[in-house]
Amino acid sequence: MKTLLTVCLITLAALAVVLTLACGSGPETPAAGTDKLSILSPHTTDIRDNMLPLFRDWYRRKTGRSINVEWINQGGSSDNLRFIRSEFARTPQGIHVDLFWGGGISPHLTLKKEGLLQRTELDPAVVNAIPKEVSGIPIYDSELQWYGSCLSTFGILSHEMVRQYQKFPEIRTWEDLTDPAVKGWISVADPRHSGVGHVAFDIILQAYGWEKGWQVLNLLSANVKKFKISSKDVVKDLVSGDAAYTLVVDYYAWREVEDLGADKVKFVVPDGLSIVNPDCFSLLKGADNAAAAKLFMEYVLSPEGQQVWMLRKGVPGGPPQSSLYRLSLLPPVYDAVKGRTLITENPFQSAAFINYDLGLGERLWDVQNDLMGTFLVDAHDSLVSGWEAVIRGGRKPAAVAALCRMPVDQTEVEALALRWDDEKLRNEKINAWLQFARQRSQEAIRLSR
Structure with a gap:
């Protein structure tokens, strides 16, 4: 970048x-x-x-x-x-x-x-x-x-009519969006194009910690029907009934609450798991x-x-x-x-937000754009195939772990961020990550049999 x-x-x-x-x-x-x-x-x-x-x-x-x-x-x-x-x-x-x-x-x-x-x-x-x-x-x-x-906060917007018709669960946390029941009913923006999409994913990483955060991101993304270019597009998906849930910044949500009514759409800020920005x-x-x-x-x-x-x-x-x-x-x-x-x-009167490390988010912005984009968007088809096999196999812990495994930890990503303007290094890593993403899905499929 x-x-x-x-x-x-x-x-x-x-x-x-x-x-x-x-x-x-x-x-x-x-x-x-x-x-x-x-x-x-x-x-x-x-x-x-x-x-x-x-x-x-x-x-x-x-x-x-x-x-x-x-x-x-x-x-x-x-x-x-x-x-x-x-x-x-x-x-x-x-x-x-x-x-x-x-x-x-x-x-x-x-x-x-x-x-x-x-x-x-x-x-x-x-x-x-x-x-x-x-x-x-x-x-x-x-x-x-x-x-x-x-100022803005980030949360989850749900289409209550779709949710109730499909008998989907109420969603209160980011982790709730990993439920297999909502597979194919989440719309999310590509974090490489949408700042809202990027910040929402980074909030999840910082709220849950690196290892648990990436598990949530991987399984949430496996439930995504299709990544969109902008956060405006995902709200359109939800309003049209093509999605039951989406990750949004608060002003998109409140606009739909006003236009459609609080009985039709609902906005939830995950308690203790979001930020004000x-x-x-x-x-x-x-x-x-x-x-x-x-x-x-x-x-x-x-x-x-x-x-x-x-x-x-x-x-x-x-x-x-x-x-x-x-x-x-x-x-x-x-x-x-x-x-x-x-x-x-x-x-100014709420204590429901995480202590977000703004400096860390800024330092890792570029490399995490590529990390998120490669594993969650570019390899989305193989991620979904792996998740479907894991669900059929009863969600064995070893299979879930294989599907969510990442090739780098936070310390390694921080080191990469210092060199991410090296085009040769960046391209080599992205290609290696894409291969790793496909291999981990195959391993998850094997462990689910």
Whole structure:
């Protein structure tokens, strides 16, 4: 992931951004007296369509000027990260994109480490109102290179009508999703493309520990019908009835609860097995419109902007088109919106989250993308075949252990992470892992006879 993309892919990415800019929100050519801002984000269009009009109004009140915002999306957050890296490889001084917004926190840590962000000093009154951390996770960078824009948790969304019709069990933990009864009824995003998918899997590894975590990931993935590219796609699967369960970030879940009703879909945050995570934005190196980007960040971080995340649509001070259902990073906002939001969770008053090692997650991001992608996605057919044989054989402990066996432990992965930009090493490991994945499935089949 840290290597240069091929010339063909770089060319296609450059073409994509040109087309996106031509079709982005706002006029193609800003009128005289109109400022500009470009935002690269994997966020859904409802965030764009609710936040940007409110920001434009705020900007006009604050500056007396209009602003044109260009919205660019290259896919999931991992895809956007790849795009940023490839563009900076081509033009190291800047890529004519001002702000990167979304993907949680890990992509921003990566960009900071690679020197692709710049220090962003916001209004001290804005920054001083933000707690430094929540559940042990920083909300903004101590060196002011990235800031959280809101908070999110991760959990399991179930389609209650499908679940009840199929007589499936209620799911309360990640491990519950390894039940053979739900095989073929789980939809999950490929962690190499979806930041939500990656973080959800990493939460499982850190919540259960390396060995047990990989057993849960392997068996959960063996129950997956098909991996999808983005977290938006897996929610579509669930809403359509093609899946009974999916791993989601909370705002996708609350949106469906509002649209379909709490009797139709249910969202559960596994108690003591999840995290609260800031969804961050950062100013890219060489940004053309740094002043406008800073004002955008100050608006989102203000009490006015933070209430937009939590309020129902149409409520005074809330989003005009659709509810966004994100958690505010300002504690006083929870009291201010009480009775006007569906959200019941207050992460500043909850002890139900794990002590997530953010540094570890960031250091291992690239190598674990390939480890997860190889064993759980690329080798999915052989994983499913092995799991079916293990189920038929009565789930003998030795067979389960063989199916879930991994060729590396956490210490070895941490060592590999230091060398993962070596393309030759990376390709050799991925090929070896793919062969190992197929062999372990055959061993599980043999032990199940």
